[in-house]
Amino acid sequence: MGILETVRQRKLFFDGGMGSLLVEKGLRPGELPETWNVAHPEVLQEIHLQYLRAGSDEITTNTFGANGLKFVGDGDFSLKRVVTAAVENAKIARERFAEERRVLADGMPADVTNGAAGTEPCAYIGLDLGPTGKLLKPLGDLAFEDAYALYKEVVIYGAEAGADFVLVETMSDGYEAKAAILAAKENCDLPICATMIFDKKGKLLTGGNVESTVALLEGLGVSMLGVNCGLGPVQMKDILKEILKAASVPVIVNPNAGLPRTENGKTVYDIDAEEFACVMEEIADMGANALGGCCGTSPEHIAKMTARCLDKKQVLPENKNRTVISSYAQAVEIGQSPVLIGERINPTGKSKFKQALRDHDIEYILREGVTQQEHGAHVLDVNVGLPEINEPSMMEEVVRELQSVIDLPLQIDTSDITAMERALRIYNGKALINSVNGKEESMRAVFPLVKKYGGVVVALTLDESGIPDTADGRIAIAEKIYRTAAEYGIDRKDILIDALCLTVSSDSRGALTTLETLRRVRDELHGKTVLGVSNISFGLPQRENINAAFFTMAMQNGLNAAIINPNSEAMMRSYYSFKALAGLDPQCGEYISVYGNQAAVVGGVLAGTSAVGTSGAAGMTCGSFSGAAGSRTGTDRPAGAGAADAAAGRTAGCAGGTRDAKSPGEGGAAGGELSRCILRGLKEQAQASVRELLAKRDSLSIINEEMIPALDQVGKGFENGTVFLPQLLMSAEAAKAAFEVIKEHMSRSGETREKKGKIILATVKGDIHDIGKNIVKVLLENYDYEVIDLGKDVPPETVAAAAAGNHVPLVGLSALMTTTVPAMEETIRLLRRKTPWVKIMVGGAVLTEEYAKTIGADRYCKDAMASVNYAEETIRKRTD
């Protein structure tokens, strides 16, 4: 009988801590515990044996920190030897224990091997996969695929050596857990269990909560999940409650021996073995299915615990039947209250978006995402399909970027299976997948991905014979999809039936068919539904009218998730109103919070949130500058004062007349309103002002006579210490906003403006702090350079290849720490060899003029303005 059958029958007992026992036996600080697998196998065997005697059903191999980062090379302590020895030690302990039992039972036969039919092994060996000790990119320096590779190696050795299951444990990052679980899934056939560290508030170190983590782990198909380490059993009770509410698989609880404190140099815990066992008994009664211990627990803890819990009734969690997707930070349940999926990250019918994809303008895409989040989207659809771009790599990149900036779950929207798989692989959570349909070919391609990576999949009710005209036809396809999904082991809770809507202008009964389908999926199939709502109005004028009305009707007929434009006021009005009317918004609280402060509808158009927001923000920045003089005296200015100024600023300060207070860089400035807006960092006003100017003057003169002089002036102020970094950047942002307006104007009139030249920027290998480099980028772009941003932690070869490939005249390198300056030096050496024409500027906290010279750079730039000056100097010289 395997571990999964055992846990279905009775409480299962894990073992306890290992590290503190090894320290007792003489493990020194800094010594890798896993070396003892080879150097002192008898110690490990003894510890395992003690746990077995204490009643543990499983023993965890001493491989917590065994990975290719710590165990490099061959020899006695090669990774393979250390992992193999760990499993061997567990096996030997298990044989000795079986032998002891046999003697006790007076010759009764006992099978010590796993899997023999009809017999029960006396214990299961869990191959321990702990955290790598590295933080994954983008916050750390370990790539997801590299983490995967590290785990893969251990899984292969451990499975080969005879482990019974894989135990992914002490994970404080869901993304790292995903890498470990995928490595186990793809490289062995053993069951996988995963336990995470939550803090007292039920959060992972990287921000996920219990619900998002359970969604992720169950999506990936773990057989059991739970919590270990970090807390004592007392504090874990609240976490357990949360897990039991969400989980559908058996739950593991492996706490520390209490909360730690240091006493005379030793770590001690706030409760003893007896109290530990007492609380574990409560935890067993609450519904934990597998119980054990972590740091500080010993065979004594486990013996006392098993004695109390052995005869407890095992109650397995029921299938929760909830449809849940997640991001790294949060879960979104698709249930009674309609979920909004923002549709704007999609090039269809959007020429600007298409251009952004062609120009590789990721920032544009991120802004589309942020805007939708601000308007209330719960999920973002991501579609980057365009014939002339490489969709799989673009999809992967956009998903990576979006999930590093936005904490909403994503809907991977593509018909390209490679793009779908690449996105799902690196997605940090349980994604929505758009889409599968009733065609055999589609189901065969998509379902294996859903099963492997986890996810909720949108299922279109069409098949080889097209879209059925009737609800009957669509329901039949939905049933077929459910059936086929079940064959792949995909639960119907992870399927959203798309009832499909065709444009009502071509079929006047089309909407009714869709609504009937929605209703019947809900009532007859007890399934969940989704709809791309805006399709309904194709070909009609004032599409929002139809969309909003249809949206309300669809929600009333049971729609669970809607793919809509959340930036549309009309759609959001339908949404909030429906929730208020359908009993989904207690005391209309949400409705009032959104609309309570808005002006009434005027002429059919509401002064919507976005409009109010813009003018409010404008007032804030404008007014706050007019308050500047008052704040010079002290820094502890109450926060409310800025807002009061802002209100005043909206009426007086922003009228466009002269102002009393000058921004610090403004002394003696010539130029008009636009210059002033740039000097003061006023984005919206800068845009308004440039629009006015464009009616009277040509673009180039505006740039050269208004904007550049203003930027120069701010730059000079920065250099002589009267303007500070935040102001320099606010001015840059205002200028950038104005440039956008000019760019649009120019593209409409067919004008173009040459960039001054290409510049590569990179933060060198080993360095993951790139704020300095990003500041330089903002400024260089304002001065009309095309910046090729290679990001952070960039290997020398990548910089050299990009410099050669783009034939750039100038490369800027940034390094923060003394430890990364050698990488900068290496990059410079390589550039000198491969691209001798390139000038190199360097910057970063530890660099000095002297240091820069030593490592062979052409110029040390002490700040961002110095970089701009050097670019102007070198590139202008070349072009003159």
Added chain:
Amino acid sequence: MDIDYRETLRYLGYKNQAADAAVLALVSQCWEELDRTVSPRSFWREYPLTVAGDEIDAWIFQTRSSALGRNLKGCEQILVFAASLGAGVDLLIQRYEKLQMSKAVVMQAAAAAYLEKYCDRVNEELRQRFEADGWYLRPRFSPGYGDFSLKCQTAIVAALEAGKRVGITLTDSLLMAPSKSVTAVIGVGRTPLACEVKGCEACGKTDCAFRR
């Protein structure tokens, strides 16, 4: 946590100049967002210590550093300390680096100030606790200060199990991730210091742009 305008502005390069209201508004917005985002954690352990001039044996690491030697002079034990604001702060800074660079730099400065304040608070609790038993703490001193080698990070992070307890990991180049993290040692002696030199004043880098 109460907004510390002064320290935030210092990290932004202000010396004694006043910031304008727009910048002050950004500072206060950033602190508010940090309050919602941070999950501060800290952990410490005590180890026996021997100091002979610049030779330091802190049990979990041995190093040679005249700056640290001076700092730990007369101490019998050492507290090894780690604290972090958590990964959420890095994500927040990263978000604004993509969306609004001016806010990113202020957020970065505010987070640095926030972290120092948090460390000071934990440090103060430790001071009271130890003084109750007749022990006195020296100012905390971090790897990378003066000639205290950054290489000691590895031993400190390992000894504290900082990965799982505080969430601190090291990159190959010994940077801490998440970035808003601190490791430090704190000397413990039987005698109080007559004049406490700490922070910038204790640091040898006199040409630092951020020196107080």
